Structures are given as C-alpha cells and as structure tokens.
Amino acid sequence: MNKKPQKSLYVTITKMVPAVLTALISTGLGFIALYTSPVPMIQDFGKMLTLGMIVSFIVGLFLLIPILFIRDHHFKSEGNKKKQTRLKAKKGDGFFNWFTKHLITLRWLIVIIAFLSAGFGIWADLKAGVETDVEKFMPQDTQELKDIHRLRDILGSTDSISVVYEADDVSSTEVMDWADEITGRVDREFPETIVDSRSITTALRQMNDGELPEPHGIEEKLAEMPEEQKKLMMNEERTKGVITISIKHLEAEELKEFINDLMDFLEAKEIEGIETTVTGKAVLDVEMVTALTTGRYKMTLLGMGLVFLGLLIAYRHPVKAFIPLLPINLIVGWSGAAMSLLDIKYTPLTATLGALIIGIGTEFTILIMERFYEERKKGRNSREAIMITNRKTGKAILASAFTTIGGFTALLISDFVILSNFGLMTLINIFLALFSTIVVMPAILIILDRFVKIRHIRENELAVN
Structure with missing residues (x-):
C-alpha cells in the first residue's frame, strides 16, 4: 500500500x-x-x-x-x-x-x-x-460628466459651502445686519473663488426693491415669504440660519486652503451671541x-x-x-x-x-x-x-x-x-x-x-x- x-x-x-x-x-x-x-x-x-x-x-x-x-x-x-x-x-x-x-x-x-x-x-x-x-474617479468620457461640465459653464458653479449661524433669534435686527454684511462682504473677500452667496437677507432685499427692510418691516416680509423658501434659509424656531456660498470647482488642496481662510474670515467677523459653522460636501471632501x-x-x-x-x-x-x-x-x-x-x-x-x-x-x-x-x-x-x-x-x-x-x-x-x-x-x-x-x-x-x-x-x- x-x-x-x-x-x-x-x-x-x-x-x-x-x-x-x-x-x-x-x-x-x-x-x-x-x-x-x-x-x-x-x-x-x-x-x-x-x-x-x-x-x-x-x-x-x-x-x-x-x-x-x-x-x-x-x-x-x-x-x-x-x-x-x-x-x-x-x-x-x-x-x-x-x-x-x-x-x-x-x-x-x-x-x-x-x-x-x-x-x-x-x-x-x-x-x-x-x-x-x-x-x-469616473470615466472621463461619460456623458454624465460632460453634462456636469456644461452645467458648470452655464451656472458658473455646481459646488457650494454652507455657513450655518446660530443665535437666540436669527430674525433680530442685529443678527440680520450681521448676516447681510457677511453675505455681501464674502464675495469681495474671495472674488477668485466665490461665484455667488445667498442668505435670508438676499431674499428680503429682492422683496424690498434691493434694500434690506427697516427693523419693523422685517417681520412683515418674513410673513409674506413662502414657508418652503424660508425653511431653506432658517429653521422654524429661528435659532439657526444658513448662508449658501457657491464656489468654483477646486482641487482638494486649494479647497482646503479656501475653507481655512473662510473660517478665519468668519471668526474675525463674529459678534457676541452668534456662532458660525462651515459645513457642506466640500468640507467633507x-x-x-x-x-x-x-x-x-x-x-x-x-x-x-x-x-x-x-x-x-x-x-x-x-x-x-x-x-x-x-x-x-x-x-x-x-x-x-x-x-x-x-x-x-x-x-x-x-x-x-x-x-x-x-x-x-x-x-x-x-x-x-x-x-x-x-x-x-x-x-x-x-x-x-x-x-x-x-x-x-x-x-x-x-x-x-x-x-x-x-x-x-x-x-x-x-x-x-x-x-x-x-x-x-x-x-x-x-x-x-x-x-x-x-x-x-x-x-x-x-x-x-x-x-x-x-x-x-x-x-x-x-x-x-
């Protein structure tokens, strides 16, 4: 055997x-x-x-x-x-x-x-x-990727960053003035990167011939604003608001540098009673x-x-x-x-x-x-x-x-x-x-x-x- x-x-x-x-x-x-x-x-x-x-x-x-x-x-x-x-x-x-x-x-x-x-x-x-x-990561000759590039050429941006700010009452005059200043100032601070910026004050200006309403008129305009539109820019409790910043498509290192600069800018502009957080997909990247x-x-x-x-x-x-x-x-x-x-x-x-x-x-x-x-x-x-x-x-x-x-x-x-x-x-x-x-x-x-x-x-x- x-x-x-x-x-x-x-x-x-x-x-x-x-x-x-x-x-x-x-x-x-x-x-x-x-x-x-x-x-x-x-x-x-x-x-x-x-x-x-x-x-x-x-x-x-x-x-x-x-x-x-x-x-x-x-x-x-x-x-x-x-x-x-x-x-x-x-x-x-x-x-x-x-x-x-x-x-x-x-x-x-x-x-x-x-x-x-x-x-x-x-x-x-x-x-x-x-x-x-x-x-x-994806195939560079796909139609979907070409569509994204075409859309970016038309709109100027398909990427965005959200600045969430918190306060006891974001609809108060002091917070509204601060949000309005940041929304208008951030474009001038980063002109080569930011395409557009919008917040609740942007909508209020559009409803008031381009001017921010007087303190007694803010509540009236907010009441006239559609609820679905308002929810995009502040929560129902009015303790949080959002500034949406549209940016150009950036490489990872450039994006990281921009976010750090944006955080420094917001920190320098913060006032007592307001806290800001930079968030969004770009931050996750x-x-x-x-x-x-x-x-x-x-x-x-x-x-x-x-x-x-x-x-x-x-x-x-x-x-x-x-x-x-x-x-x-x-x-x-x-x-x-x-x-x-x-x-x-x-x-x-x-x-x-x-x-x-x-x-x-x-x-x-x-x-x-x-x-x-x-x-x-x-x-x-x-x-x-x-x-x-x-x-x-x-x-x-x-x-x-x-x-x-x-x-x-x-x-x-x-x-x-x-x-x-x-x-x-x-x-x-x-x-x-x-x-x-x-x-x-x-x-x-x-x-x-x-x-x-x-x-x-x-x-x-x-x-x-």
Whole structure:
C-alpha cells in the first residue's frame, strides 16, 4: 500500500498548517489597522479582507487538503507523467540553486541597496498628493460628466459651502445686519473663488426693491415669504440660519486652503451671541483629504505594531518577530516611490495599500522564515537552509503570487480611474512583495541568523522531506 500520501498529509498538517495559521493571524492583525480609519468604506474593506482570508483558510484546510489526499491515495499517476514532473522539478531546482548562491554572495550589497531605495521611497511618499474629487474617479468620457461640465459653464458653479449661524433669534435686527454684511462682504473677500452667496437677507432685499427692510418691516416680509423658501434659509424656531456660498470647482488642496481662510474670515467677523459653522460636501471632501493623508500612515504603523506583537507572542523571540517585518518596510517604501514615479495620487482605495502590503507580504515572509528555521533545526547551516528554503518554498510563493496577480489584473481594464489605479498599484506591490521575499528575505535571514539560537532536533524527529 502506498504510504506517501499519508506521510504528505501528516507533514502538511503538522508543519505547513501551523505556519500558514501564523501567517493568517499576522495578516489579520495587519488588517485590523483598517478598522481605525475614519473613512467608513476603508473600514468595510478591512472587514471583507479579514472575512475572505478566514474563509480561504477554512476552505483550504477542510476542502483542498482532503481533495489532494484523495487524489494521491486513490488515483495513481502514470509513470511517464511522474518522470516529466521530476524532470521539470530538477530544472526548476537548478535555477533556484544558482539564483540563491548569488544572493548569498551579494547579501550585504542587496540589503544596503534595498534599504537605501526604500528610504528614498518613504521620503517621496510623504510628498504624495491625495485625490478626493469624485469626477476624477469616473470615466472621463461619460456623458454624465460632460453634462456636469456644461452645467458648470452655464451656472458658473455646481459646488457650494454652507455657513450655518446660530443665535437666540436669527430674525433680530442685529443678527440680520450681521448676516447681510457677511453675505455681501464674502464675495469681495474671495472674488477668485466665490461665484455667488445667498442668505435670508438676499431674499428680503429682492422683496424690498434691493434694500434690506427697516427693523419693523422685517417681520412683515418674513410673513409674506413662502414657508418652503424660508425653511431653506432658517429653521422654524429661528435659532439657526444658513448662508449658501457657491464656489468654483477646486482641487482638494486649494479647497482646503479656501475653507481655512473662510473660517478665519468668519471668526474675525463674529459678534457676541452668534456662532458660525462651515459645513457642506466640500468640507467633507477636505476632511477626507485629512483622513487619507494622516490616516494611511497611522494605519500602516499600527498594522506593523500589531503584527510585531502577534509574532512576538507566537515566537517569544524579538528577532524572529522582527525579521518578517523588515521586507514589509521595504515594500512600503518602494510602493511610495512607484506612486511618485507614476504620478498616482492617493485615493480612498490606494490609501489601503499599506495594510494590503502587510497582509500579502507578511504571509510570504513568514512562510520563508518558518521553512528556513525548520531546516536549521535539522542541523543544516544557514547557507544550506536558505538554499533548500528558496528551492522548496520559493516555488510555492511564486505560484501564489502569480495567481494573485492574475486576479487583480482584471482591474486594469476598468473604465473607472480609481479602480484601474488601485489594480495597477496592487500588481506592483505584489511584484515588490515577491521580489522582497525571494531576493531580500534570504539575505536578511543569513545576516541575522547569528542572533537566533537554534535547538537541533534528533535524527528520529526529522520530518519527511
């Protein structure tokens, strides 16, 4: 009876599954950082990534492994196919042996160049722009977008900001005079940005031949005004009013600067008893810019910290917990350099790349490290261990990476710029993760091997190769 399938199943369950589970937990810890984002869609993206990862592990453990065991146990392969498979494996092993020997020889040069280039990438990433303009996300040749541009040319603006002011009685003479002054003054204060401004006093002037009614006439005019129109400019309790400011279409940074200047202007013009708040979709866009700009760094650093703590608990060794994160730091830097060279701005989707890098890269690096120390425990020196690791595990990582690449390639043909850019950067990051794992990780393992003490297992404890 052929016992090889049983031996393969035993090794897979006892050796591979724990390593994959460790990588799974570390990846999940990295994705937890997405939950801290102030942007709801990023939080939901993190939840779906975590759920998908858990489902994939369960399917692989309880469906894929049994299928492979049944295939090998009950269905014998033909001899010729076995010979062809062995011949291809020998050719692949020869390439990996040659490749890894050169990596070992050039390990210090590889590490130095890798960290210098990653440092440049991090510096370039700090200057990267953020894109929150929805119009830039959608296909640029759609009729709907052309209609928006045509409407903007006719009206002068399709964007607006609301200034909400609160007082005990916004219909009082003092508050009306203040609202009238702000409505007329703000146009002159920002002539290059503001197209028009309107408030309750604008409607009162239109009802009174262009003049603001006398104090005793304000109440009379308000009574004549249609209720639906009045509700657009003040609430029924008359404790809140709105000044609507129509503005030109601005880029995110210009919009942020204008809103800050507007707030300073209102603060300087505020009088006792009146409080103002600048709100509207434009303000939400600025908040998103801030969230994406500062939030992505926090998410990446938090993800790194959580993964380190998880690995520290699992391995109870600071160096072993730190090693898988070194290549991930490199990928973060290289990714920033790639975005800078390709002139791609951050969007709500690309802002999640840090967490994706941690997720994809950590899985690869942990599997490589686990196999390396498994070989070291068998008594092999660091060079022999990394040769076997790259030859055996490297091929599996290559297959996994290219499968993932194939899935994300579909995003490149999307008409939506936000999706195509996300797909492009994800593909680049997968390639970088693959490069960092196959090329840089072996060099790091060789260099830091002296800091990790290995207990060699006895001959009868050796796992089946």
